[in-house]
Structure formats: structure tokens, C-alpha cells
Amino acid sequence: xxxxxxxxxxxxxxxxxxxxxxxxxxxxxxxxxxxxxxxxxxxxxxxxxxxxxxxxxxxxxxxxxxxxxxxxxxxxxxxxxxxxxxxxxxxxxxxxxxxxxxxxxxxxxxxxxxxxxxxxxxxxxxxxxxxxxxxxxxxxxxxxxxxxxxxxxxxxxxxxxxxxxxxxxxxxxxxxxxxxxxxxxxxxxxxxxxxxxxxxxxxxxxxxxxxxxxxxxxxxxxxxxxxxxxxxxxxxxxxxxxxxxxxxxxxxxxxxxxxxxxxxxxxxxxxxxxxxxxxxxxxxxxxxxxxxxxxxxxxxxxxxxxxxxxxxxxxxxxxxxxxxxxxxxxxxxxxxxxxxxxx
Numbered sequence: 001x002x003x004x005x006x007x008x009x010x011x012x013x014x015x016x017x018x019x020x021x022x023x024x025x026x027x028x029x030x031x032x033x034x035x036x037x038x039x040x041x042x043x044x045x046x047x048x049x050x051x052x053x054x055x056x057x058x059x060x061x062x063x064x065x066x067x068x069x070x071x072x073x074x075x076x077x078x079x080x081x082x083x084x085x086x087x088x089x090x091x092x093x094x095x096x097x098x099x100x101x102x103x104x105x106x107x108x109x110x111x112x113x114x115x116x117x118x119x120x121x122x123x124x125x126x127x128x129x130x131x132x133x134x135x136x137x138x139x140x141x142x143x144x145x146x147x148x149x150x151x152x153x154x155x156x157x158x159x160x161x162x163x164x165x166x167x168x169x170x171x172x173x174x175x176x177x178x179x180x181x182x183x184x185x186x187x188x189x190x191x192x193x194x195x196x197x198x199x200x201x202x203x204x205x206x207x208x209x210x211x212x213x214x215x216x217x218x219x220x221x222x223x224x225x226x227x228x229x230x231x232x233x234x235x236x237x238x239x240x241x242x243x244x245x246x247x248x249x250x251x252x253x254x255x256x257x258x259x260x261x262x263x264x265x266x267x268x269x270x271x272x273x274x275x276x277x278x279x280x281x282x283x284x285x286x287x288x289x290x291x292x293x294x295x296x297x298x299x300x301x302x303x304x305x306x307x308x309x310x311x312x313x314x315x316x317x318x319x320x321x322x323x324x325x326x327x328x329x330x331x332x333x334x335x336x337x338x339x340x341x342x343x
């Protein structure tokens with residue numbers, strides 16, 4: 001029985017075909033950033049407070065003014081059918097049951113309408129997308145709004161596809177039936193360069209009333225530009241180490257971006273989160289929530305809906321325990337005071 005997220009990864013590694021495992025697990029080039037995403041969490045030490053009443057620990061919060069059960073978000077991950085036949089429908093069902101917000105990849109194995117229909121009525125769904133040729137983007141926006149997604153998560157760090165050498169060695173390719181949202185389209189989702197600019201973000205703002213979140217922000221300067229375009233939130237992310245190798249990790253970039261936005265929009269972070277203490281550290285550095293990507297796929301591969309539910313439940317329970325052991329009965333009691341400073 002898996003007891004933590006590492007256990008789920010180990011079980012998934014033993015069952016998935018090598019080409020799929022490498023696609024999900026791999027990073028770009030030498031995978032320095034992929035490893036850095038994890039190791040930088042290990043360098044942050046906690047300095048807990050004691051003798052506080054933690055007989056009840058509350059994890060409830062809100063994201064863009066919508067109540068959620070905890071500060072966890074399922075990150076957008078592509079082609080979930082490679083892990084399990086129920087694909088993104090299983091992810092949306094599992095997360096929705098737990099009232100955990102889910103961001104669905106535009107490169108999903110199932111159409112966005114089918115995923116929304118499979119989710120529980122109380123599920124909170126956001127849709128990730130890239131900015132394609134404007135006609136294609138407009139058509140996607142109409143479908144996203146009609147299906148009931150509540151926000152757009154625009155990935156902005158892929159002007160070109162990173163050099164993912166595991167995929168190159170494995171001759172990885174996506175069959176046309178995997179790119180469900182582009183059936184009959186001339187767009188090749190994985191290979192498309194997505195050459196968007198700030199002007200395109202401004203244009204997108206004129207095309208929809210949905211909140212816009214930018215995913216892939218690592219520079220405080222970019223965070224400040226985003227604020228001028230009235231974005232609702234930023235996701236501090238390096239694309240899971242799959243784009244620019246050798247760049248800063250999300251948890252390293254987080255404090256400067258939190259300082260730059262100064263409360264004018266919400267800030268989330270992803271990359272390398274595997275323990276409840278990792279979530280606590282991110283929240284202490286100013287994130288309102290964290291995104292979880294690969295571990296959700298491992299849970300899906302091992303046990304479908306139940307596996308995803310168990311992965312999210314484990315992380316939630318670990319966060320609750322970490323908060324109790326640090327003397328934080330509520331999320332608003334988490335602060336930089338909990339982080340040990342060697343300076």
C-alpha cells in the first residue's frame with residue numbers, strides 16, 4: 001500500500017511503458033532544473049512554534065474568491081490517457097469529490113466538454129491553454145466558456161518546445177486521437193511554438209470575461225507587467241523543468257514575485273512538491289496555493305480515480321500534520337517566521 005507520493009511514483013514506474021514514463025517524468029536537456037525543483041525544497045528548514053492550540057487545524061481557503069477545501073490545485077498535465085483509460089475524466093472526478101480545484105490541459109486526451117461533464121457538480125475547473133492563431137483561440141474560448149470552466153490559465157513559457165532528450169531518444173509522438181481538443185484542426189498542439197507576446201495577453205483580455213491566470217512567470221519584472229494587464233493570478237513555474245534547463249526553481253523565484261505584486265493578485269507556485277511540508281514552506285513564502293502535477297499522474301496510473309483521490313488526500317493530511325506541528329491552526333497563521341534563517 002502506498003503511504004506517500006514517492007510510493008505512488010515507484011509503483012507507477014514499475015507499470016508504465018518506458019516511453020510514457022519518460023514523457024511524464026522527464027525534463028529538458030541535462031534535467032538540472034528538474035532536479036533543482038526538488039532539491040531547493042530540501043534546503044529550506046522549518047522553525048516551528050509550540051504550545052499553541054492545534055486541536056483543530058483548518059485548511060479551507062478561497063482561490064479567486066471561490067471556496068476550496070485546501071490550498072492544493074491539480075496542475076494541467078497532457079495526455080492522461082497514456083496513464084489510464086479514464087484519463088482526465090478520472091482526475092476531474094477525483095479532485096472534484098475532494099473539492100480540490102483542477103486545471104485541465106488543453107492538450108488533454110478527452111475533449112474539454114467531456115471532462116467537465118464527468119466532474120461532480122461542485123467541482124471547480126479552470127482551463128489551461130496556449131495562445132494559437134487567433135481564430136483557433138477564439139473557437140477554444142467559446143467552448144471553454146460554454147462548458148462552464150471558471151478561469152483561463154495561459155501557459156506563457158513555451159515560445160519553443162524545450163529539448164526533451166528522453167522523448168527524442170524514445171521517438172515519442174502523440175497520435176491524433178490523443179489531442180482530443182484539436183480533432184479536425186490544423187494545429188499540431190505539441191509541436192506548435194505558441195509565439196505569444198504581451199500584446200496577445202492584452203488581446204485575450206478583450207475576448208473573454210473569464211479571469212486570466214499566467215503560468216510560467218519567474219521574473220519579478222514580468223510579474224509587474226502582468227499586473228498592468230489586469231491578470232487575476234500568477235503561477236510561478238518553470239514548466240516542471242521541461243523548458244529552459246538551468247533556470248531558477250519556482251520556490252526560489254516565489255518570494256521576489258510575491259514582493260513585486262504586493263497583494264494585487266494571487267500567486268501560486270509549482271515544481272517539485274511531494275510532501276505536506278513542501279506545501280507549508282511555499283505558503284510561508286507567500287504562495288496562496290500550490291499546484292501538483294506528476295504525482296497526480298502517478299496516482300492515476302496506479303489506481304485511476306481512487307489513486308488520484310489517495311494522492312491528494314495524502315498530501316492534504318501531511319499538510320494538516322505539518323501545520324499542527326508548526327503551531328498553525330489556520331492557514332493565516334503560516335508566515336515567514338516559520339522558516340529558519342541562517343543569516
